[in-house]
Amino acid sequence: MAKWAKFPCAWTYVHYASGCTAIESLYQGVSCPLQTLFVGEPLACPWAPDASLNLTGLEAIAAAGNVSVKANVASRAARSFVRYMFLLDGRVIPARQESKATQAGNGNTIEIAVSSLADGTHALRAVAYSSGSVRGQVFAEKTFVVKNVK
Numbered sequence: 001m002a003k004w005a006k007f008p009c010a011w012t013y014v015h016y017a018s019g020c021t022a023i024e025s026l027y028q029g030v031s032c033p034l035q036t037l038f039v040g041e042p043l044a045c046p047w048a049p050d051a052s053l054n055l056t057g058l059e060a061i062a063a064a065g066n067v068s069v070k071a072n073v074a075s076r077a078a079r080s081f082v083r084y085m086f087l088l089d090g091r092v093i094p095a096r097q098e099s100k101a102t103q104a105g106n107g108n109t110i111e112i113a114v115s116s117l118a119d120g121t122h123a124l125r126a127v128a129y130s131s132g133s134v135r136g137q138v139f140a141e142k143t144f145v146v147k148n149v150k
Helices: 011-017 022-028
Strands: 051-056 066-075 081-088 091-093 109-113 120-130 137-146
Touching: 011 022, 051 120, 051 137, 066 081, 066 120
Parallel strands: none
Antiparallel strands: 051 066, 066 109, 081 091, 081 120, 120 137
């Protein structure tokens, strides 16, 4: 049957242009997606935020003491990345709030106590989340080696 609720409406393109994937846009623009068969690349996302994340302050070999690591987002889009999450070896670590003059207190800096880590290779991943009706994200990962002096 040709029921109107199972066909995409114009809102499909609005969701697609705002950064959703093709499959997300289709299912948001259909009232009854139960009988819909999507043909094509479902994870295509050509209007996703074009941004990259850089981690500064962490060298390949970290010595004892505290290391301050800062995440900076380079973006050509008008979206602002306002939330950051840091994971050290897969565990979330809290970010330090910067002063309002530099980064508006969005928590893009962390302190790592290197002397409390075990010797060996560790991985730090930073994820930045954008604001807006569709949440986009970018991430960067950096590995470093800890050699504690005894």
